[in-house]
Each structure stands twice: as C-alpha cells, then as structure tokens.
Amino acid sequence: MTLLILDLIGTFVFALSGAAAGVRNHLDLFGVLVLSFAAAAAGGITRDVIIGAVPPAAFSNWWYLAIAMFAGLLTFWRHGLIDRMRRPVLIFDAGGLALFAVTGTQKALEFGLSPVMAALIGMVSGIGGGMIRDIMLARIPTVLKSELYAVAALLGAVVVTLSHVFSLPATPMMILGALLCFTLRVAAFRYRLHLPIARRASAANDQGSRRS
Amino acid sequence: MTLLILDLIGTFVFALSGAAAGVRNHLDLFGVLVLSFAAAAAGGITRDVIIGAVPPAAFSNWWYLAIAMFAGLLTFWRHGLIDRMRRPVLIFDAGGLALFAVTGTQKALEFGLSPVMAALIGMVSGIGGGMIRDIMLARIPTVLKSELYAVAALLGAVVVTLSHVFSLPATPMMILGALLCFTLRVAAFRYRLHLPIARRASAANDQGSRRS
Amino acid sequence: MTLLILDLIGTFVFALSGAAAGVRNHLDLFGVLVLSFAAAAAGGITRDVIIGAVPPAAFSNWWYLAIAMFAGLLTFWRHGLIDRMRRPVLIFDAGGLALFAVTGTQKALEFGLSPVMAALIGMVSGIGGGMIRDIMLARIPTVLKSELYAVAALLGAVVVTLSHVFSLPATPMMILGALLCFTLRVAAFRYRLHLPIARRASAANDQGSRRS
Numbered sequence: 001m002t003l004l005i006l007d008l009i010g011t012f013v014f015a016l017s018g019a020a021a022g023v024r025n026h027l028d029l030f031g032v033l034v035l036s037f038a039a040a041a042a043g044g045i046t047r048d049v050i051i052g053a054v055p056p057a058a059f060s061n062w063w064y065l066a067i068a069m070f071a072g073l074l075t076f077w078r079h080g081l082i083d084r085m086r087r088p089v090l091i092f093d094a095g096g097l098a099l100f101a102v103t104g105t106q107k108a109l110e111f112g113l114s115p116v117m118a119a120l121i122g123m124v125s126g127i128g129g130g131m132i133r134d135i136m137l138a139r140i141p142t143v144l145k146s147e148l149y150a151v152a153a154l155l156g157a158v159v160v161t162l163s164h165v166f167s168l169p170a171t172p173m174m175i176l177g178a179l180l181c182f183t184l185r186v187a188a189f190r191y192r193l194h195l196p197i198a199r200r201a202s203a204a205n206d207q208g209s210r211r212s
Numbered sequence: 213m214t215l216l217i218l219d220l221i222g223t224f225v226f227a228l229s230g231a232a233a234g235v236r237n238h239l240d241l242f243g244v245l246v247l248s249f250a251a252a253a254a255g256g257i258t259r260d261v262i263i264g265a266v267p268p269a270a271f272s273n274w275w276y277l278a279i280a281m282f283a284g285l286l287t288f289w290r291h292g293l294i295d296r297m298r299r300p301v302l303i304f305d306a307g308g309l310a311l312f313a314v315t316g317t318q319k320a321l322e323f324g325l326s327p328v329m330a331a332l333i334g335m336v337s338g339i340g341g342g343m344i345r346d347i348m349l350a351r352i353p354t355v356l357k358s359e360l361y362a363v364a365a366l367l368g369a370v371v372v373t374l375s376h377v378f379s380l381p382a383t384p385m386m387i388l389g390a391l392l393c394f395t396l397r398v399a400a401f402r403y404r405l406h407l408p409i410a411r412r413a414s415a416a417n418d419q420g421s422r423r424s
Numbered sequence: 425m426t427l428l429i430l431d432l433i434g435t436f437v438f439a440l441s442g443a444a445a446g447v448r449n450h451l452d453l454f455g456v457l458v459l460s461f462a463a464a465a466a467g468g469i470t471r472d473v474i475i476g477a478v479p480p481a482a483f484s485n486w487w488y489l490a491i492a493m494f495a496g497l498l499t500f501w502r503h504g505l506i507d508r509m510r511r512p513v514l515i516f517d518a519g520g521l522a523l524f525a526v527t528g529t530q531k532a533l534e535f536g537l538s539p540v541m542a543a544l545i546g547m548v549s550g551i552g553g554g555m556i557r558d559i560m561l562a563r564i565p566t567v568l569k570s571e572l573y574a575v576a577a578l579l580g581a582v583v584v585t586l587s588h589v590f591s592l593p594a595t596p597m598m599i600l601g602a603l604l605c606f607t608l609r610v611a612a613f614r615y616r617l618h619l620p621i622a623r624r625a626s627a628a629n630d631q632g633s634r635r636s
Binding site for chain 3: 197
Binding site: 347 | 473474475476537540541544545551555559562563564565567568569571572573574575618619620621622
C-alpha cells in the first residue's frame, strides 16, 4: 500500500518533469502528454519487465495513466505555477528519482531478488524515467552528466535494502531513503558537487582521437 | 488471422519507413536493413514484452524478419519507386502507426487486459517503431514533434476497444480504425493541423533558464 | 559454463568500451560507471527479456555488476593503459560484439528457439550494448554507421547456429564464431570495408526533401 502511494507520487513528479521539459521544448499538447507519460512510466515499466511482473503496473492500474495525464495537463495550462520555480525539471526529477529508487528496491525485494540486486534494480528504476525523457529529446541523459545523480539513487536504494536485511519497518525506511536521496541530489546541483573527472585521460584521449 | 495479416502489413510499411530514412541518411546496405528491422519490429516487441507474450512474435515467426528484409532490400535497390512519393518516410510511417495501433489493441484485449489499458498499449505499439527509428538516428521522435501523431494512434486504438466493448465484429472494425488513424495522420501533416503549444509558458521558461 | 565465462568476458570488454567512451566525453566517475554497466548489460538484458529469462542474468548474478564496475574503475584510474591503444572504444566494442553474438545465440538455442531466430537474437544481443552506449551519448549508433558491424555479429551467430544444427561441440564453435566475428569487424574498420551505399537514391531523396 505504501509502495503504491509512493509509486504514484513518483509518477506524478516525474510526469511534471517530463511535461515541463516538453513545454520548454515547444512541444504541442499531445507531445507534452506523451513525454509526461514516458518520463513517469519508464522507470516502473523497466523495473516490472526486469523482475517479471508483467503486465507492468503502469498498464494494469488506471492510476498511473490518470496521474501522468493530470500532471501533463496541469503543467500545460498552469505553467505559471511551475515557472515560479527556478529549476522545475531538475527538482521534479529529483523527487521522481528518490521515490522510484525506493519503490523499485522494495518491489524487487518483494519479488525475491537478493538485496544487492534489488538495490541495483531500484537504482535503474529511479534513473529510467529521466533517461527516456532526455533520450526522447535527443540529449545526453542527466544521469551521465549531472552531479551525483546515480549516487543519490543508490543511496536511497541502499537504505531500503538495509532496512530489509535488518528487518526494520518498511514504510518509515522507504520515506527516509527517499528523503536522503532527494536531499543529496538537490544539494548536489545546488552546490555543484560532483565526483572526480578523469581530466588528463580525456585530454590524452582527445589527442588520440585526433591521431586516429 | 486478421491480426497476423494486419501486423505483417504494418511490419512492411514501418520497414519501408525505416529503410527510406536510412537511405536518406547515407547508411550502407546493412545499416539500412538494421533500421528496417528496428522500425518494423520495435512496436510489436514492446507490446509483446509488456503483455508477457515472450518470445515476441518478431522472434518466433519467420515472416516478420523476412518481410522487413524484403522491404529494406526493395527500398535500397528500387529507390526510384520510392523517390516518386513526396514524403515516403511520413506516409509509410502513418501506415505502420495505424496498423500497429489496431493490432496492438486487439492483441492486448486477447491477452485479457482491460479496454482502456489495451488502447494505451495499442498506442504505444503504434508509436514504438517510429520512435526507435528516430532515436537511432539521434533525432527527436516524430511522436513528440509532429501533428496529431499520438492522437491518431489513440483514435485507431479506441475504435478497436469500443468494438470489443460493444461486441462488434473485430476484422471490419480493425480495418476501420486503421483507416481513420491513417487518414487523420496524413491530413494532419498535409494541412499542418496540430494541437495548441503552451507559447507563453515556453517564453517564460526560456527566461527562467537564462536566469538559472 | 562456457556460456557464463564468455558472457562475463563480453561484459568486461563492453564495459571497457562504455567506460572509455565516458572518459572521452568528460563524464564524472559515476557517469563512467553508469555507462560501463549500461554498455555491458544492455545486450544481455535485451536477450533475456526477449527469451523470457527474467530476472535477466545481469540482475540475478553478482558477477556482471562486479565486472562492469571493475572495468569502469580500471578505465577511470588507469586510463594510461587504455590511451596506448589507438582506438580503444572500437576494439573493445568489437570484442563485446563477438562474445555477446555467440552467447546470445547459444542461450536462445538452449531456450528452445528455432535456429534462425536464435541467430537473430544473438545478433541483437551483440548489437545492444554498443547501441545503448551510443544512444545515451546522443550519437547515431555504431551499428548503423560502421563498416560491417551487424554482418560480423550475424557471422558469429550463424557459426553457433550451424554448430547446433549439425550437433558439433558447442564450446570450440562458440570460440571460433567469436574469433571470426571479431576478426571481420576489426578488419572492416582497419581497412574501411563496407557494404554499398544507395548513392543516387540519397541524392534524389535530398532533392525530394528540399522540394517537400
């Protein structure tokens, strides 16, 4: 039950991020709705196909579709509300990342996957929505470019995994994991935290690619 | 049986659209064939993986592969025939969209999905082929940019769904749905029909993105 | 057993190709690791989802993740080793292509698919890793642009298929198939071999697209 509610909230915020990216790229209404649904559903569909839970929740439960459409329409017609936020795509994206990372992990654990693999699937579920949104807009996905994106998803997933290993209560630990993930991700793009880049390697490689 | 025939015709026209896009992008023969097969099979594979019909029809039935290869070779060597059409990629794409939207809906209904979800899966099946074709060519998919693309797929899917709900005969209603979808889509790009774009929102957001 | 070992070596070299592409594109450490895992696991996940072997091997066996992470870290910190190779992405990519083409075919045969379809799935498994790597970097996948890429994968897959049809011993034939595929692919980009391009068609089409 908690799983479903958090999953639906994640669907809503990922749909908002997709819709905001669509409006910003001058898509028409239906393009915005397609991108809302794609961003909202991709993570969960990937998770469900991987763990064998077909048809995926997004196609067996009305709510996902309804919520994604509502978020898309809201963004389209009430863009004023969303414009007041400085970086709406990034913030909604961080929320979706956090929620899908924890629900993905929890659902994989319930389907009997081992804790480490459940955390990995949680991370993939969290990343999936933003990745398909960016690929559909012909951009390099945020997960590859951005500050601590996958690390944050992994942190949320690991909290849920550990709570399972130590038999802690699932609901509060899922909420804690999602909050940690969201906070780390927002702090990362607010303060431009990032992991090291292999600078000399890339310089050397650039020369290599000129040579070859 | 009708389902299989319409599916194979859809495969053929989507393969033509993929091959024509490949030739236009100066791919070599095998690149053209890969793009033919990807465009032709992606929608059906997505549909079958989602509804749990694995291995997907494209991998369990010879015909899909043979037809996609034939369409690719035909386009490659008889490009004169296709050049006489003004917009071959768009027209074949509209045909594939229409046929996969109705066969996707019908197959999902046969697998016991609810009518609304079957229509959604039909829409996704119709969109899938063109989407993977465009993503592989590093472009924003037609579905996000084009006039009434997803709306047309949904129209075809809804006709099939309603025929199921009211127990109408499946074959004529599938053909009707496909014709409506194809006509709407071709009319949309012929007369440049489209849904509204959130203009002020995008202007405001552009400012927002300059600020941030 | 041979299947698992070849699959893991393929995972390692595809992960190296993903990591090298990530370093070259100035991704940070975690971006490099995400791209390593995506390139390494995509082919096998696609194969396993298509043949119904869920959860896919990449999510049910620790080794895939560990090897992909190791390859990513190695590339990141020991880029000097990889810089000495002239075209590291292409060479590792050819190795992954060869190994996944043969293991994909063999696994599909073990799951009871027909020989022709098993070879097709082998080809898709081989192509998958490089395709997702390039799509995530917003590029046209190597398979569409490069010399004899899919042909090489198909050659490796066909060797395994024929060895199955004629009941030859699996292990040496898998190794032979992988070597043939790798050699053909490396020779193709070394000597710039490629299949014909539909030149006049593309010229005519360019005019068509200016007209329309």
